[in-house]
Structure formats: structure tokens, C-alpha cells
Amino acid sequence: MATAVSRANPPGPDRRPWTFYALGAVFAGYVAFLYGPMLCIYVLSFQGPRGALAFPMRGLSLFWFRQLLFQADTGDILGALSRSLPLALIVMTLTVLISLAAGLAFRSRFRGSGALFYLVIASLVAPGYVLSIGIGLMFQLLGFETSWYTSALGAQLSWTLPFGLLIMFAIFGRFSSAYEEAARDLGASSAQSMWLVVVPILLPGMIAVALFGFTLSYDEFARTLQTTGATNTVPIEIWSMTQNVTSPSIYALGTLTTALSFLVIGTALTSIGVIQKRRINRAKTLAGA
């Protein structure tokens, strides 16, 4: 009897077991722990001019945002944004293209694939600051100038590509090469089957890789620190503010940069959702016809 009803859900019959409530409470607690502190600083960033770093709220205004953007002594936020955003877009594009190509390659066992795989994992788990020092030293000793669009770009790719590749593995794990065979049998060239069959099927996964590429680059700190040269990116600007700014304008920066992240995350997840939904509807229509 017990086995019959437990098929849908392993640990028990239709009445929820006590572990459901216990683990549900752990989950709820974890989510509160995850978002609670972040909410605090968003709220505190909207304080009046007499605001401080802790509660209670002293008034309500956009004062600290104005301070942040137009006051020179809090640092060059707009300048940092004007570097961080293009950098994130470049890293995103390169991450998608390079991971897609590598993901296609890893479908067959080529010579050196094992070594390359471990190299990518090493790049993921290596202390970011050590790579940062290494890239900085390399540029210095070879006589190149470090800058956000050369050394920092490469440093960030060493962080985003492992994620891109691992996501590609997950995607290709469910991808059947029968689609490609079918396309070829129908007379598609290699490029056509790539562009008309493989890429559209993989599109949601590629958006996920793009999301990782953008956000991981935009928030990257340790690997960028020694490689960005004389000019700062946003996370490094925030870092230097934690050392010397003791006003809520640092919270304002947190609110601003997180809002931007949320915008990117929202766009990516929505477009993945829309594509999946359209697919399901299409499959239903086809099944009906």
C-alpha cells in the first residue's frame, strides 16, 4: 500500500511527511538569509541627507544617489560604468561564441580533451587573485600596458569560460545529433544545419551562457584587480569605497548596480521562458494537427 502511493514522491504518502515542513523551513530560512541583508541596504540607500550606515531610517530621499553620481569625492562611478558595461558585453559575446564552439568539439573525444577539461576546471578553482597577479606580471615583464580591454578582458574570460563550457556540457547532454543528421539528409550544408537547426535548438542554453558571461564579468573583482590598469571597473570602485567612504552613498551604489544586474537577469530569464513556452505551444499544435 505504502509503495503504491509513494511513487510520485519518495519519502511518503500523500500527506506531507514531517521532513517536508522541516526542510521547507530550512529553505525559507535560507531564502530570507539570502535576500534579507540585500533588502536592508536597498532600503537604507533611500535615506534623507542625515542618514547613516545603520537603521533607523532618517528621512526618505534620493540624496545619496545624487551624491554618488555627481560628487567627485565618492569616486568616478559613471567612468567605471562606462568601462564595466562595454567590457561585460564583450566578455558575454566571446563567452557565448567560444563556449559554443568548444561544446561542439567536446561531443567527440579528441586528442587532449581530457587535459583541456582539467585545465578549464583549474581555471575555475584557481585563486582569482593569483591569476590576476600572474597576468599583471606577464604584461609588465613583456612590456605591455594593462588595461580593461586587454588584460582584464582575458582575466575575466578565464572566469566566465569554465561556466560557459559546463553549461554547454549540460545542454549537449540532452541534445540529440539526430537533428543534425536529419538536416544533412534533407540536403542542408554544414553551415545551414548549424545556423538553421543546431543554434535555434540550443538558443535557451546560449542565453543562459550569455547571462553568466555578462553578470560574472560585470561583478568580477579579484581577477580584475591587478589587470585593469589605471582605470577602475565598478566592483573595484565599490571595493575602494568600502575602504574610505562611510556614508550611505555606498549603499546607493549597491542598489544601482544590483538594479542593473536584476534587469539583465530578468531579460535573460524572460526570454528563455518565452522561447520554451512557444515551443510547448508549437508541439501542442503539431500534435493536434
Add this chain to the structure above:
Amino acid sequence: MLTLTQRSVASPFSWTRLRPYLQVMPLVAVMMVFVVAPLCFVVAVSFFRYDNFEVIPDFSLENYQSVLTSHLTLSLYLTMLKLAAFTWVFTLLIGFSVAYFLVFHVRNRTVAIGLFLLCTVPFWTSNVIRMISWLPLLGKQGVINSALMFLGLTDKPLTFLLFSDFSVIVSYVHLFTIFMIVPIFNTMSRIDRSLFEAATDAGAGRFGTLVLVVLPLTKSGIVLGSIFVVTLVMGDFYVVRVMSGGTDASVVSAMYDDISTLLFPHAAASAVILVTLLTLMVAAILRVVNVRGELTGGR
């Protein structure tokens, strides 16, 4: 069918044989230029000497001698091991519970994916901001102290909450638990549900099933998550700097101080030692668990 046979008899230097190599070329190039070469430079510079803030090419073991004989190094490693151990325990407990809840207790798949994304979203926002967001909570006039005093649980603010090992560990758990959740969630999702019936039929209780079925089958996810968490903690320097209020230092933050005073060879030697230790640790773990099979879906 015809195409298949044609391809299999194609010459060894044909396009199909060459294609994977061309496809991984960009990845290999980035890895070589921005991972392998920089690490070689770090190793090379670790043997250099420095004088008056100038780096002099040489082959000297002075830096290693200085790092390895310093009491500071040992205490830094001990501190980091302690912080890593606490962080590991908490991230593992939370990560395992969260993954178990999502995989086995949430019945609707869409809801499970939604809740999973809820855990993931903060990962895509700034770590530095997430770290400093603990300041208004843990401080002397922070939310937690105010609440405790309001409830009469304490009459003066607890000072150990902020700028202490406690706040450092809280930040680590906050930042890194997702690295435990994702691999455990992945391996757990692949467990065949009929094994639960089998376990029940064989007389295992809830706890028995957990220990005899779920734990062994999620081992590789746990190991992978542990590698991520421990290496992230060992490689950290800004959390420990900010959240300990400057009292604690880490192996990497000591490197940062060296770099700030242009002692590149000294920092490089320390980096080589750290990377060697981490590599040995990860290699030891990989001997036990097949992580590649795990990550590539058994291919």
C-alpha cells in the same frame, strides 16, 4: 546511411577529423594566454630577487625560505583552514537540505525550477555588495543587536557579531552556499525514484534511505561542491579583510599587501605554495571521485 559510411572511410586529415580541433582553438588560446602563461610567470618571478622595490631576474630560493620559515604563514594557513572548515560544514548542511527539499519534496517541476532560480539570482549580482549588506545587520547599532536588546535578551550590544570570525563565516556561507546547492541538486535529480520504493520494501526507514541510498548517490555532487567552497575560501582576500575589520588576514590578503608594496617575488612564492597545496588537495579528491564523468554527463 550512405553519408555515414562515406564519413567513416574518409582520410585521417579530412575536415571532420580536424573540426573539433578548430572548434576548441579559441578556448585553448584563452586558457594558454590567460591561465597557463600567467602561472608560468608567477613561478618564474617567485625565484627572482627584489631590491629597493625593484624586481631582479635571478634564481634564488630566498622568497620560499622567507615564506616557509615565517610564523605568519603558518598562522595564516591555520586561520584559513579554520574558516574553510566552518564554512564547509554550514554550506554542506544548508546546501544538502535545500537540494533535498527542491528535488524530493516540491512535486511541481515548474515550482521547483522557480525556487531553484530564487536561490541562484543573488549569485548573478555583486559579491562585494552582498558582503557589505551584512554591515547594517550585524553592527553594534545593527538590526540584530537592536532586536535582541528590544526583546530584553541582552542589555548591551553583542560585539562578536561584526568584524570577527563570525561575520567572516556568515559572509562566506552567504556567498558560497550556491556552489554547494547546484552540484548536489544536479546529482540528486538523477536518482531513480524507484530506489526509494526498493529501500522501503527492503525495510529501510526514512533515515536508512537517506544514509544508504541518497548519500552514496549524491557523493560526487557533494565532493564537487566541497571543492568549490574550500578553494573559494582559501583563495579569498576581500571578505576576510572587510568583514574581520582588518584584524584577520588570509594567505591571499598577505599577497595583496606584498603587491601593494611591490614585493612581487615574495607574493609569487606565496602564490606558488598556495596553488601547489590546493592542487594536491583537489587531486587527492579527484582520485576518489570521477568528477569529469559527473560534469560531462558520463561521457
